[in-house]
Amino acid sequence: MHEAQQLDILASEEFERNMVDALGVRVRPALAQARRERMGLRTLIDEMRGEIEGSMQALGLELRTPIFVGEFPTGSFNAMAYPVSGGVLALMSTGLFMFIYKFIKIMALSIAVAQFDERGRPIGGTETEDSGYGHDEIVRLTLALVRTYLRWRSTDRATYLAPSGGRKWALCERLVYECEKFVLAHEYGHAVSGHLEARPVVKARTDTGDLDVVQTDWQHEVEADVLGTILLLEPCRVVDSREKALDLNVRVAAPLFFFGMDDLVSRCEVALWRRVGAPPPVRLSHPPSADRARLVRQLIRDRIQGSSERAFGLADLFLNWLSKTSDTAVERIGAGA
Numbered sequence: 001m002h003e004a005q006q007l008d009i010l011a012s013e014e015f016e017r018n019m020v021d022a023l024g025v026r027v028r029p030a031l032a033q034a035r036r037e038r039m040g041l042r043t044l045i046d047e048m049r050g051e052i053e054g055s056m057q058a059l060g061l062e063l064r065t066p067i068f069v070g071e072f073p074t075g076s077f078n079a080m081a082y083p084v085s086g087g088v089l090a091l092m093s094t095g096l097f098m099f100i101y102k103f104i105k106i107m108a109l110s111i112a113v114a115q116f117d118e119r120g121r122p123i124g125g126t127e128t129e130d131s132g133y134g135h136d137e138i139v140r141l142t143l144a145l146v147r148t149y150l151r152w153r154s155t156d157r158a159t160y161l162a163p164s165g166g167r168k169w170a171l172c173e174r175l176v177y178e179c180e181k182f183v184l185a186h187e188y189g190h191a192v193s194g195h196l197e198a199r200p201v202v203k204a205r206t207d208t209g210d211l212d213v214v215q216t217d218w219q220h221e222v223e224a225d226v227l228g229t230i231l232l233l234e235p236c237r238v239v240d241s242r243e244k245a246l247d248l249n250v251r252v253a254a255p256l257f258f259f260g261m262d263d264l265v266s267r268c269e270v271a272l273w274r275r276v277g278a279p280p281p282v283r284l285s286h287p288p289s290a291d292r293a294r295l296v297r298q299l300i301r302d303r304i305q306g307s308s309e310r311a312f313g314l315a316d317l318f319l320n321w322l323s324k325t326s327d328t329a330v331e332r333i334g335a336g337a
């Protein structure tokens with residue numbers, strides 16, 4: 001592994017204070033709308049590229065060949081990178097952006113904002129921005145989204161849900177963006193590590209026809225996850241303000257939440273196949289999401305010096321929500337709901 005990939009994050013001791021206060025500092029009214037609905041994906045992809053390449057520069061990493069990034073108009077929840085003449089083409093499927101966006105909009109319905117006491121506990125009666133959605137309703141929305149995806153390999157036909165707005169949406173939108181950026185950083189990880197050179201080319205079936213892509217193995221996927229995570233966390237190498245501490249929390253949460261979403265879709269798919277008595281399709285392109293999440297969590301833990309638990313604060317909240325939602329969703333599919 002490249003020497004410059006070492007990353008030490010110095011979490012500030014000031015991060016005792018609660019996350020909601022930090023959010024209050026960050027949020028400007030303009031952020032409380034869905035940026036992608038105002039700006040379009042092209043602008044977001046360009047922003048992500050700029051940030052990832054900035055991290056590479058800071059780490060002394062160089063691309064051996066130019067990388068071109070584009071939105072790929074298929075509904076699939078994935079991305080791919082492959083060599084073309086003069087460089088590498090990274091394709092981010094529209095469906096990847098849409099699934100993450102639509103799913104995190106559902107999560108936003110479960111979040112309320114409250115004031116916290118000095119021990120970090122929410123103060124009763126101060127909750128605002130509560131949507132009133134209970135666990136049942138959240139699982140129903142989740143199942144509708146996942147079922148639409150599994151049926152059509154696209155979430156286009158899923159019911160439109162308006163972004164909730166407010167401070168909680170500002171937080172959720174940051175998570176959406178960092179999850180997507182992690183996927184792109186993973187593709188950069190393949191390119192930087194030379195995985196796309198001198199490997200056998202295989203056909204990948206897509207909605208728009210077959211593509212010649214590079215066959216990567218699980219070891220390569222692990223390396224791309226490692227490098228992708230390092231690129232994502234690089235701007236938080238030094239945490240010296242509450243905004244930075246919050247930023248670090250969102251960036252730590254992003255890859256783990258992405259793997260959690262992938263795990264939810266896989267588990268629902270397996271449950272659906274089991275229900276009709278057929279063996280579920282085997283997916284071998286990547287290691288199982290739970291294994292990828294374990295590895296990335298350990299990597300982050302190893303590289304954060306000091307207050308690592310606090311860096312996982314948001315991740316643990318989000319993942320706790322995700323695992324409860326996933327468990328009930330899978331249970332309901334199994335029960336024929």
Ligand SMILES: [Zn+2]
Nearest residue numbers: 186190221224
């Ligand atoms: Zn990969």
